[in-house]
Amino acid sequence: MKIERVELREVALPLVTPFRTSVGSQDHRNALLVQITTADGVIGWGECVAEDDPYYFAEYLSGEQEVLRRWLVPTLAAESDLRAAHVPGLLRSLRGHTMAKAAIEMAVLDAELRALGVSLARHLGAVHTSVPVGVSVGIMDTLDALVDAVDGYLVEGYVRVKLKIEPGWDLEPVRLIRETFGPDLDLQVDANTAYGPNDIPYLRRLDDFGLVLIEQPFDPDDLDSHVRLAARVDTPICLDESIRSARDAATALRIGACSIVNIKPGRVGGYLESRRIHDLCQATGVPVWCGGMLETGIGRAANLALAALPGFTLPGDISATARYYERDITAPFVLHEGRLAVPDGPGIGIEPNPDDLEAATTSVDVLTF
Numbered sequence: 001m002k003i004e005r006v007e008l009r010e011v012a013l014p015l016v017t018p019f020r021t022s023v024g025s026q027d028h029r030n031a032l033l034v035q036i037t038t039a040d041g042v043i044g045w046g047e048c049v050a051e052d053d054p055y056y057f058a059e060y061l062s063g064e065q066e067v068l069r070r071w072l073v074p075t076l077a078a079e080s081d082l083r084a085a086h087v088p089g090l091l092r093s094l095r096g097h098t099m100a101k102a103a104i105e106m107a108v109l110d111a112e113l114r115a116l117g118v119s120l121a122r123h124l125g126a127v128h129t130s131v132p133v134g135v136s137v138g139i140m141d142t143l144d145a146l147v148d149a150v151d152g153y154l155v156e157g158y159v160r161v162k163l164k165i166e167p168g169w170d171l172e173p174v175r176l177i178r179e180t181f182g183p184d185l186d187l188q189v190d191a192n193t194a195y196g197p198n199d200i201p202y203l204r205r206l207d208d209f210g211l212v213l214i215e216q217p218f219d220p221d222d223l224d225s226h227v228r229l230a231a232r233v234d235t236p237i238c239l240d241e242s243i244r245s246a247r248d249a250a251t252a253l254r255i256g257a258c259s260i261v262n263i264k265p266g267r268v269g270g271y272l273e274s275r276r277i278h279d280l281c282q283a284t285g286v287p288v289w290c291g292g293m294l295e296t297g298i299g300r301a302a303n304l305a306l307a308a309l310p311g312f313t314l315p316g317d318i319s320a321t322a323r324y325y326e327r328d329i330t331a332p333f334v335l336h337e338g339r340l341a342v343p344d345g346p347g348i349g350i351e352p353n354p355d356d357l358e359a360a361t362t363s364v365d366v367l368t369f
C-alpha cells in the first residue's frame with residue numbers, strides 16, 4: 001500500500017468513575033486516534049495509548065503526536081509498497097516511542113487486513129471467539145467504596161479482579177476483599193512501581209492472600225529487586241512497565257524477575273511485537289495476559305484479537321465499555337457471562353460511529369502525501 005493521507009485526531013472521553021493508581025488520578029481519557037487512507041482508498045484505524053503526562057510511562061500524548069507527525073508518518077508515507085510486517089523494521093532507527101509506533105503499525109495492519117478481508121484475530125493466530133475478562137479497580141477513598149465497587153463488578157460477571165495498590169492502601173484492602181468475596185475469587189494486585197527494595201519483607205505478607213500475581217512493585221529499570229522479591233515470595237511476580245520489547249521479556253524471564261508477563265501492545269511497540277512476546281512465553285510455558293490502557297473501542301477491539309491467542313491463559317484488563325465510558329466512539333463491548341466477543345470482521349473489525357467521534361473530538365491534524 002501507499003499512505004496518502006493521515007489524520008491524527010485527539011478525542012476526550014469522560015470516565016464513568018475516576019481511576020486512581022499509585023501514579024495519579026484521572027477522570028477522563030484523552031486518546032489519540034490515527035486514521036490512514038491508502039492510495040487505493042482503504043482506511044485503517046490505530047489508537048495511541050499514551051496518557052497526558054509521563055507518569056505511567058515516559059511517553060505522553062502530545063509528544064507522541066509530534067513524533068508521529070514529524071518522523072514516523074513521513075517515514076512510512078515515503079514507502080510506495082508499504083506492508084505492515086515491514087513497519088517495525090522501517091521505524092527501528094527512530095528510538096523509543098513505542099506507543100506512537102504501535103498506533104501507526106495498528107493503522108497500517110488494519111488497512112492491510114481490511115483490503116484482504118481478514119480479521120486481525122485470524123491474522124494474529126487467535127483460537128477463541130470470545131475471551132474471559134477481568135477488571136482493574138482503582139484506589140478508592142474508603143474501604144466501603146472499594147467493597148461496593150468490587151461487588152458491582154462481580155455482579156456484572158467479571159472473572160477476576162485486580163486491585164491497584166500503593167503504600168497505605170495494600171494489605172488492608174487486599175485482606176478485606178479476600179475475606180468479603182472468599183477464596184475462589186481470582187484476585188491480583190498492581191503497584192505501578194510504588195515500592196522500593198526496602199519493602200521486600202513487607203511485600204512478602206501479600207503471600208497470605210492467595211493472589212494470582214503481584215504486578216510491577218518496583219521501578220521499571222530495577223529488575224534486580226524484582227528478582228530478589230520473586231525469590232522470596234510464593235506469589236508469581238508479573239511485569240508491566242519493565243517490559244518494552246520481546247527482548248526485555250526474554251531477559252526478565254531468564255534472570256527470574258517475573259514468571260508472568262502483562263502484554264500491552266502500546267508499551268511494546270505494536271501487535272506484531274506483542275505476538276512475538278506471546279510466542280516466546282508460550283514456548284516456555286509462561287502465562288501472559290493482555291493489559292489495558294483505558295482504550296477507546298478502537299484499541300479495545302484490537303486487544304481482544306490479541307487476547308484470543310492460545311498463550312493468553314489469564315484474563316486481561318479488557319473490560320466492557322460500560323466500565324469506562326458512558327459514550328465511547330464505537331459500538332459498545334458488552335459482557336456476557338464474564339466474556340467479551342472477539343471481533344471477527346476485516347481488520348480490527350470495528351470503526352468509530354461518526355456522530356460519537358465528532359462529539360468526542362478536540363483536535364484534528366491532517367497530513368497529506
Ligand code: OSB
Nearest residue numbers: 056136291292293294295317319
Ligand atoms: O498499570 O495496568 C496498568 C491503566 C492505565 C495505565 C496503566 C494501567 C492501567 C490499568 C487499567 O490498570 C486497565 C484497563 O484498561 O482496564
Ligand code: MG
Nearest residue numbers: 190215216240
Ligand atoms: Mg500495570
